Amino acid sequence: MERVYAERSQGTTPLDYPSLDVPYYQNAANHSPEAEPAEKLASDPAVVTAANQIVAACGQLAASVHRPFFSLMEGLMSGHIVASIQFLEATNTVEILREAGPEGVHVNELARRIDVLASGQDGTAPAEPVDPDKLGHILRLLATFHWIREVRPDVFANNRLSSIIDSGKTPEQLRIAPSKKYDGTDCVAALVPMKSDDFFKSIAHMTDALLPDRERAISLRKLLYQRGQSDSATNVKYKTPFNLAFRTELGYFEWLELPENKTRLRDFGVGMTGTRPWEIVENIIGTFAWKDLSKDSVVVDVGGGVGSTSVVLAHAYPHLRFVVEDRKQVVEIAPSVWSGEHAELVKSGRVSFRPQDFLQPRPPSIEVSVVGSVSSPAVFLIRGCTHNWPDESVRTILRHLRNAAGSTTKLFIVDMVLAHACYNDYDDNREAIPGAERTLAPEGSPLLANLGRASASGYLLDLSMMAVLGAKERTLREISALALSAGWKVSRMARASGSVWAYITAEPF
Ligand SMILES: C[S@@+](CC[C@H](N)C(=O)[O-])C[C@H]1O[C@@H](n2cnc3c(N)ncnc32)[C@H](O)[C@@H]1O
Secondary structure, three states: OHHHHHHHOEOOEOOOOOOOOOOOOOOOOOOOOOHHHHHHHOOOHHHHHHHHHHHHHHHHHHHHHOOHHHHHHHHHOOHHHHHHHHHHHHOOHHHHHHHHOOOOEEHHHHHHHHHHHHOOOOOOOOOOOOOHHHHHHHHHHHHHOOOOEEEEOOEEEOOOOHHHHOOOOOHHHHHHOHHHOOOOOOOHHHHHHHHHHHHHHHHOOHHHHHOOOOHHHHHHHHHHOOOOOOHHHHHOOOOOHHHHHOOOOOOHHHHHOOHHHHHHHHHHHHHHHHOHHHOOHHHHHHOOOHHHOOOOOEEEEEOOOOOHHHHHHHHHOOOOEEEEEEOHHHHHHHHHHOOHHHHHHHHOOOEEEEEOOOOOOOOOOEEEOOOEEEOOOOEEEEEOOHHHOOHHHHHHHHHHHHHOOOOOOEEEEEEEEEOOOOOOOOOOOOOOOOOOOOOOOOOOOOOOOOOHHHHHHHHHHHHHHHHHHOOOOEEHHHHHHHHHHOOEEEEEEEEOOOOOEEEEEEEEO
């Protein structure tokens, strides 16, 4: 890291890795001149690789030397951190502290300012004012986990971690228009209400949902239904932990569309935009031999949303044509999302849209401008979709694509690929898939093979998918087996640099 920062320093001002104590307000655009290049450099592949190894080593060291009883206590109570980050965001504390600067704010004054924000446009005091004492204790837990800084006793200030959920809005803007908090931002803060509410409550019910006959699970269902419900309601076998947590038999997306979930639905949509840092779309440009495809080859972007991936690829590879398929409601609004040079791609027909439910059979052919009727495209690209579905549904999706594939059609799956937490030995006599790694750690290093803490977000999301959607993130073995069962043979894999995302190519089998 030091080498990369030293090499990229220009003139007399040395660039340094951003300090934990210094906030970086992405949405407020008031950084010092050296803060921006230093932050940008933190995403450099060499820096990310080094950072991941440091994080993995620190996690492993802490697990090795911390007394197991305290590791147990930390594990059992780590949900408190989720609840505290939720409180931090819901009270707009980060925006209040941004305005206050590095000196910070005493909890008594902070509680008063939080109440002023909650009073809204009409100035009515909130029914339940924030208790400064409780606020101080919540912030001290966060400071203990480096999420904020206690600069003096009971005085708190932002740091680099808390500033990631800053909306860039002034406290006054938030008082007048709280519902516009995420407008015009990178939307990262919008992940907080979604993950700390819907997802957190769902995962808390995982064991009760997976082991419904356990005495505590039976008793929980009785407690949940004790008022005004029949006995039979306590016998409902919920499909997912989410169903039990929210006492609904609806799927998560149908449930989000209930009138009382208007805010949740909005936050979910905005929160999805906030997941961009997980894997930037542009990474896809160099991960597949797009340039080797012949002129006017057709790429079908399955479940392509509004076409964010296709427009990036269409700019990079002008000889290709893209057909973005998604649900009717999505493709209807998709063209209006693009302006400027992107709009030209849509206008010229190089990027086009068509409704297609990917769980349903495809038509014998599709119409593509300039090319005409296409029965088998060159590539089916499916990005960020398979992890939303259980195995049976993914098999159905891939089977429909296989039925429409020609002998040279490629399937390109872009999603998280979970590495095993041990060396991948491929000793089962099957040929190792080119590009599949034995370990994410340097060969022979004592680090956990999946880089442990550095890769944790992928494994956490895996269980979120299970809890909320009955779905999962998959290992390469799981994806290969699933693809094979739908008639596709995985032929190679490429890992995004320093990430749990990967690019998988499969051929008709
Ligand atoms: C996580 S998004 C991924 C979007 C896009 N591929 C990307 O990488 O940004 C999943 C997409 O699947 C779409 N989807 C969900 N159910 C679908 C269905 N039955 N048929 C087609 N698309 C569907 C959603 O509308 C959404 O656009």
